[in-house]
Amino acid sequence: MDIVAKIKAKATEYRQYTAECLAEMVKIPSVSCEEEAVVLKIKELLENAGVRNVRIDGLGNLIARVGNGPKILAIDAHIDTVDTGDESQWDTPPFSGLIKDGWVHGRGTVDQEGGAASMIAAARILTEMNYDGDYSVYFTFTVMEEDCDGMCWEYLINEENLKPDFAVITEPTNLGLYRGHRGRMEMELWYKGLSAHGSAPERGRNVIYSGSKVALKIEELNERLKTDEFLGKGTIAPTLFRTVSPSLCAIPDQARMHIDRRLTWGETKESAVGELEAICGDDVTIEVPEYDRPGYKGTVYKIEKYFPTWKIEENHPLVQAGKKTYKSLFNETPRIDKWTFSTNGVSICGRHKIPCIGFGPGNEVYAHAPNEKVPVEHLEKAAAFYALLPFILAADETG
Numbered sequence: 001m002d003i004v005a006k007i008k009a010k011a012t013e014y015r016q017y018t019a020e021c022l023a024e025m026v027k028i029p030s031v032s033c034e035e036e037a038v039v040l041k042i043k044e045l046l047e048n049a050g051v052r053n054v055r056i057d058g059l060g061n062l063i064a065r066v067g068n069g070p071k072i073l074a075i076d077a078h079i080d081t082v083d084t085g086d087e088s089q090w091d092t093p094p095f096s097g098l099i100k101d102g103w104v105h106g107r108g109t110v111d112q113e114g115g116a117a118s119m120i121a122a123a124r125i126l127t128e129m130n131y132d133g134d135y136s137v138y139f140t141f142t143v144m145e146e147d148c149d150g151m152c153w154e155y156l157i158n159e160e161n162l163k164p165d166f167a168v169i170t171e172p173t174n175l176g177l178y179r180g181h182r183g184r185m186e187m188e189l190w191y192k193g194l195s196a197h198g199s200a201p202e203r204g205r206n207v208i209y210s211g212s213k214v215a216l217k218i219e220e221l222n223e224r225l226k227t228d229e230f231l232g233k234g235t236i237a238p239t240l241f242r243t244v245s246p247s248l249c250a251i252p253d254q255a256r257m258h259i260d261r262r263l264t265w266g267e268t269k270e271s272a273v274g275e276l277e278a279i280c281g282d283d284v285t286i287e288v289p290e291y292d293r294p295g296y297k298g299t300v301y302k303i304e305k306y307f308p309t310w311k312i313e314e315n316h317p318l319v320q321a322g323k324k325t326y327k328s329l330f331n332e333t334p335r336i337d338k339w340t341f342s343t344n345g346v347s348i349c350g351r352h353k354i355p356c357i358g359f360g361p362g363n364e365v366y367a368h369a370p371n372e373k374v375p376v377e378h379l380e381k382a383a384a385f386y387a388l389l390p391f392i393l394a395a396d397e398t399g
């Protein structure tokens with residue numbers, strides 16, 4: 001039997017197994033920084049599947065390797081989830097992991113333990129096939145993505161020295177093949193005024209006036225930010241304005257404004273800060289804040305809240321290999337698209353320029369929403385895709 005047929009048959013054989021792996025994960029709540037129990041569950045699932053090289057790094061990421069080739073392919077799923085929101089809006093309890101009528105239900109099924117379950121099945125398939133091709137295939141089950149996208153990969157690349165040649169992000173794509181998304185960053189504007197008695201405002205400098213003027217200029221700036229044909233438009237929005245004053249009968253002398261900035265192609269931290277500097281007066285200090293929450297192991301790994309834009313071209317060999325993998329398995333051409341939201345690609349491709357593609361089970365409209373659910377069929381197909389990709393990549397290179 002050829003490799004494609006063998007992988008397809010195994011993915012089909014493990015359809016229910018893959019759904020059950022996902023159900024096991026969903027039953028364990030795993031919000032960011034509290035992923036330990038689900039990480040240990042995935043470790044157990046991988047070890048029971050016969051995967052031998054499984055370890056947990058200093059941050060709490062789980063890393064499994066199959067094969068020992070000279071090149072590195074990383075396949076990544078973040079295994080933290082967002083919280084449930086209002087549980088009364090769920091038709092089935094968010095941690096049920098119910099498998100019914102071809103769907104797996106619950107928080108994390110789409111975003112994105114579904115991708116993780118398909119990776120476990122793919123690792124099992126490659127292990128059973130005694131995969132020893134050109135690639136070391138690293139399956140990474142990463143933490144804290146919902147809180148600080150890409151931070152887990154800064155850790156893997158800089159501290160664990162894991163530097164893949166190619167990476168696949170398994171966030172939901174509804175089985176489309178994705179090749180980028182906008183970046184983002186956060187900024188804090190700190191305003192400094194002068195307090196005075198509220199009865200004599202002319203003696204002070206009121207930060208509400210300077211903040212308001214800047215906010216109106218930000219509204220205009222948003223209109224003229226650039227657009228990329230593939231990724232869409234950059235945006236900027238103030239999302240918080242908080243003032244401090246000695247009393248309600250005094251002129252406020254300090255304020256903080258929080259800025260949400262989405263970055264399209266060609267926009268960087270420097271360009272975004274520069275635009276704000278041009279519209280803020282001397283009474284404002286601009287800061288890019290740092291993320292410093294400790295992970296479940298207690299590790300603090302500070303990074304700036306700057307998540308660079310990334311995309312790779314459609315004719316890139318990795319996109320082409322993804323296309324060929326899809327076509328070999330399903331006999332049709334995949335939809336090529338981009339994510340609306342952000343992923344670990346901001347680190348892998350955005351900061352480190354390692355080519356990435358996205359392919360994952362589930363529709364992103366269910367992400368972060370009540371009644372999150374993923375089709376079992378998607379899990380099976382994604383498992384087959386992840387298992388076949390290293391073979392296709394190697395075949396492409398040998399011509």
Ligand SMILES: [Zn+2]
Pocket residue numbers: 078111112145171
């Ligand atoms: Zn996600």
